[in-house]
Amino acid sequence: MSEKKRGFLGRLFGGKDDQPDIRQETATSQGEPDELADVASEPEVETPAVPEPVAEPDDTTFEDTETVVHPVADMSPVPDVLVAGEGPDLALAPVFQDPVPAQVSTDTAAEPKRSWFQKLKQGLSRSSSALTDGISSIFTKRKLDATMLEELEDILIQADLGVDTAMAITERLSEGRYDKEIEPEEVRAILSEEVEKVLEPVARPLDLNRGKSPHVVLMVGVNGTGKTTTIGKLSQKLASEGKTVMLAAGDTFRAAAVEQLKIWGQRTGAEVVAGDTGADAAGLAFDAMKAAKEKGVDVLLIDTAGRLQNKTELMDELEKVIRVIKKLDPDAPHDVILTLDATTGQNALNQVEIFGKVAGVTGLVMTKLDGTARGGILVAIAAKNQLPVHFIGVGEGVEDLEPFSAKDFASAIAGLA
Numbered sequence: 001m002s003e004k005k006r007g008f009l010g011r012l013f014g015g016k017d018d019q020p021d022i023r024q025e026t027a028t029s030q031g032e033p034d035e036l037a038d039v040a041s042e043p044e045v046e047t048p049a050v051p052e053p054v055a056e057p058d059d060t061t062f063e064d065t066e067t068v069v070h071p072v073a074d075m076s077p078v079p080d081v082l083v084a085g086e087g088p089d090l091a092l093a094p095v096f097q098d099p100v101p102a103q104v105s106t107d108t109a110a111e112p113k114r115s116w117f118q119k120l121k122q123g124l125s126r127s128s129s130a131l132t133d134g135i136s137s138i139f140t141k142r143k144l145d146a147t148m149l150e151e152l153e154d155i156l157i158q159a160d161l162g163v164d165t166a167m168a169i170t171e172r173l174s175e176g177r178y179d180k181e182i183e184p185e186e187v188r189a190i191l192s193e194e195v196e197k198v199l200e201p202v203a204r205p206l207d208l209n210r211g212k213s214p215h216v217v218l219m220v221g222v223n224g225t226g227k228t229t230t231i232g233k234l235s236q237k238l239a240s241e242g243k244t245v246m247l248a249a250g251d252t253f254r255a256a257a258v259e260q261l262k263i264w265g266q267r268t269g270a271e272v273v274a275g276d277t278g279a280d281a282a283g284l285a286f287d288a289m290k291a292a293k294e295k296g297v298d299v300l301l302i303d304t305a306g307r308l309q310n311k312t313e314l315m316d317e318l319e320k321v322i323r324v325i326k327k328l329d330p331d332a333p334h335d336v337i338l339t340l341d342a343t344t345g346q347n348a349l350n351q352v353e354i355f356g357k358v359a360g361v362t363g364l365v366m367t368k369l370d371g372t373a374r375g376g377i378l379v380a381i382a383a384k385n386q387l388p389v390h391f392i393g394v395g396e397g398v399e400d401l402e403p404f405s406a407k408d409f410a411s412a413i414a415g416l417a
C-alpha cells in the first residue's frame with residue numbers, strides 16, 4: 001500500500017491520531033468541535049448535572065392522597081374525555097371504547113398497508129440518503145485513494161455514526177482495495193455489515209414474561225422525546241398479545257400529557273391511573289402499583305415527566321418514584337426504559353449517561369427516526385453503551401413502533417433493498 005489515510009483525529013488536530021482512547025470523548029464532550037456535532041441545529045436540551053448522592057430520605061412518603069377507584073357509574077358527569085378523581089384523589093380512569101379522540105394519531109388506517117421494513121426504510125430515508133448520496137458522490141469511477149477515504153469518513157461522522165464506527169468502516173474498505181475502482185454498492189454493503197456488527201449485541205427484545213405480577217416498566221426521558229406516545233404504542237402491542245395493561249400518568253406536570261395517556265388507555269383498552277396536575281408523581285406510582293397488584297394486571301407502564309430545565313427536581317422526583325415503587329416490590333421497576341429522540345443527535349449520548357446514573361436505565365427506545373438525517377446516532381449509542389435497544393419508532397401512529405432488528409436497521413440506513 002503506497003498511501004496511508006490519515007485518521008479523523010489526525011485531520012482534526014493536524015497531528016498523528018495515536019490517541020484512540022479520546023475519540024469517543026471528543027465526539028461527545030460539551031466542547032466538541034463543530035465538525036463533530038451540529039449542536040446549533042439540535043433542539044435545545046439542557047443537560048442535567050448528575051446530583052450528588054443524597055442520603056436516603058427517611059420519608060419515602062408522598063402527599064397522602066387516598067386512592068379512589070371510581071367505577072364507571074361513579075364518574076358523574078361523564079366527561080368528554082376522561083376525568084380523574086376529584087381534588088387530590090387519584091382515579092382509575094374507565095375504559096371508553098369510542099370515539100377515539102382526534103388529537104392522538106392511533107392508526108394508519110387511511111394508508112395502504114406497508115411491511116415494517118418498508119416503513120423503516122421510508123422512516124430512515126433522510127438518514128439513509130445523507131449517507132448514500134455522499135457515498136455516490138465520492139465513489140464515481142475513481143480509484144480508491146486516501147482522499148476518498150477521508151471524505152467517506154467525514155460523511156459517516158456527520159451522519160452521527162460515531163468516530164469509531166466511521167473509522168472501522170473506512171479501514172475495512174481500504175483493505176486490499178487501494179488503487180482499485182469501487183462501486184457505491186460495495187461501499188453500502190460494507191457500511192451495512194459494519195453497522196449490523198455494532199448493533200447486533202444491543203438488539204434485545206423487551207422481555208415481559210419474567211414471572212412478575214405486575215411487570216413494572218418505568219418510562220423516563222427528556223420532555224418531548226416520546227415517552228407517552230411510546231407507552232401508548234406499547235400498550236397496544238401488549239393488548240394485542242392478550243396481556244392486561246395498566247397505565248400510570250406519572251407526568252403530573254403537564255395536563256396535556258395526562259390527557260394524552262388517558263386517550264391512549266381508552267384506545268388500547270388499558271386502565272389509566274391519573275391524578276390532578278401537580279399531584280405527587282411518587283404517590284401516583286405507588287397507588288398505580290397497588291391497583292395493578294390488586295387487579296392482577298400483567299404489565300404496569302408508568303409515564304414520568306421530562307423536565308430537564310428543572311433538573312434537580314426531575315432527578316429527585318425520579319429517584320423518589322423508584323424508591324416508592326420498591327416499597328411494594330423490591331425488584332421493581334423491572335425495566336427502566338429511556339426514550340431518545342433521534343433528532344437530538346449527539347445530545348442523546350449525554351441523556352443515556354445521565355438517566356442511566358440517576359434512574360438505572362435498563363433499555364432504550366429510539367423515537368422519531370422518521371424525522372431526521374441523524375438516525376446514525378443509534379449506532380454511536382450502541383457502540384458506547386451496550387444498552388439493549390428494545391424498540392424504534394418511525395412515526396406517530398400506533399403501528400410505527402417495532403422491536404429493534406439490527407439487520408433491518410443496518411440495511412435500511414445503508415439504502416439496501
Ligand SMILES: Nc1nc2c(ncn2[C@@H]2O[C@H](COP(=O)(O)OP(=O)(O)OP(=O)(O)O)[C@@H](O)[C@H]2O)c(=O)[nH]1
Binds near residue numbers: 222224257366395
Ligand atoms: N415523527 C414521530 N413523532 C413521534 C414519534 N414518537 C413520538 N412522536 C411525537 O413526539 C411528540 C412528543 O411525544 P410525547 O409522547 O408527548 O413525548 P413525551 O416524552 O411524553 O413528552 P413530555 O410529556 O413533554 O415529557 C408527539 O407529537 C408525538 O406524536 C416517532 O417515532 N416519530
